[in-house]
Amino acid sequence: MHCAYYEAGRCRSCTLIEQPYSHQLAGKQRQCEELLAGHAGLRWLPPVESRQHGFRNKAKMVAGGTVDEPTLGILDHDGHGVDLRGCGLHTPGIRAALPTLADFVARAGITPYDVPGRRGELKYLLLTESPDGELMLRFVLRSQEPVARIRKHLPGLRADLPDLVVVSVNLQPEHKAVLEGDREILLTEPETLRMRVNDVDLHLRPQSFFQTNTEMAAALYRQGREWVEEKAPAAVWDLYCGVGGFALHSAAPGREVVGIEASAEAIASARLSADEAGLGAAHFHAGDATAYALTAESAPDLVIVNPPRRGIGPELSAWLESSDVRDVVYSSCNAQSLARDLAAMPSLVPTRGRVLDMFPNTGHYEVMVLLERR
Structure with missing residues (x-):
């Protein structure tokens, strides 16, 4: 590959x-x-x-860069963002959505978390795609400060990504290598992403585990x-x-x-x-x-x-x-x-x-x- x-x-x-x-x-x-x-x-x-390639149904994207030019991917050895939006492992729906989500971060003014400086808000974007092409998006934030802006701009995001079904915010206030915190704030009426696997309909909530x-x-x-x-x-x-x-x-x-x-x-x-x-x-x-x-x-x-x-x-x-x-x-x-x-x-x-x-x-x-x- x-x-x-x-x-x-x-x-x-x-x-x-x-x-x-x-x-x-x-x-x-x-x-x-x-x-x-x-x-x-x-x-x-x-x-x-x-x-x-194209098999990974979940993107765990570390937010880096600046609010005007965010990166979505991983961090380098110095804690700076490396953009990997085009990663070939992700499903096509995820790859297509990530540029739109990067634009949304800038539009909503969600400052990426600066690990070396211990400042900023957005730590991760977690995006999951179902077999039917529907999406679940989670913002992992340091605090609730950006939530009002996310709510304000969410209708525009859903118009840009019509397959976006479930959106939530996870709060992780601590400065440590932990992906998410205990508190989840649901921002959409649907609570689950339907995962059709074989002849069984499974439901995935924001904090539920599913094979990648x-x-x-x-x-x-x-x-x-x-x-x-x-x-x-x-x-x-x-x-x-x-x-x-x-x-x-x-x-x-x-x-x-x-x-x-x-x-x-x-x-x-x-x-x-x-x-x-x-x-x-x-x-x-x-x-x-x-x-x-x-x-x-x-x-x-x-x-x-x-x-x-x-x-x-x-x-x-x-x-x-x-x-x-x-x-x-x-x-x-x-x-x-x-x-x-x-x-x-x-x-x-x-x-x-x-x-x-x-x-x-x-x-x-x-x-x-x-x-x-x-």
Whole structure:
């Protein structure tokens, strides 16, 4: 993949971009096989390829420059803005919208945050595109000072970007490397961005997590559904369920599905999706996944886990090992923590695995493993 930003040394985030894509994917497959080599019965399915460009459904653009000439991209080593509006990773709708958003920043007088000087307001623009081409925009600000101006100019922005559905402001007053704060101010009547994935409508609220590669997310959920249907469980838990992707894909007549996620925003989204789909047997609760499992009166037939990079950890691994759960679908963004967790659950044997290239041009990826109790 050719990238003028990379060749000019302005951005080096895509660390594998100089490798042929087939070599990138083979390296990821090889790493997984080496990390899980101790599981002799594990059969690997063919890896799922991604497009190298135009796949990223979310832009996390650091604001820099000046109010008259803002940059949207990253910061250099000195904390100054590097404009990356033309980044080829983003979906076409995002790339088309970013110049308009830069103009809006200037028109509304939202001063970009100067990291070295610790002054200014706009820290990030977060833009997400749905499979239908609709957009959700979030302004991450240091304070509420620019909110009135954003409201004033918002009708003009929506006229310029008719696909802009959800707009909000997130307040992050602290000077530290944290993307967003706790407080969100919604500026539009619609509260969610509809993400149509396979035959399931998911809803994304401003503070909800969603996979950054929609096509790979769809493949991930299809693989999870296939394994769940093969096992035909009467009850399923989806731990770390996010907006309910795995849980809603696993729902079926006569099957009870429970999703657990720490984010109340994500749970509200999952409940909305379940209600719209008429899935009365799908229930979602905000809380800690490990605490839920440890305090439950009984265990389901099958558990799906999709944890953050740190993995599920020793407590949940120990509970799964000693529980009556027959099968586990483990989706991981970190094969090293996956290998550690599998070692703590020797009774749950990995039988099938699959690499999905969620993050092409980098060393990151998603790997799914089906575990069966022996």
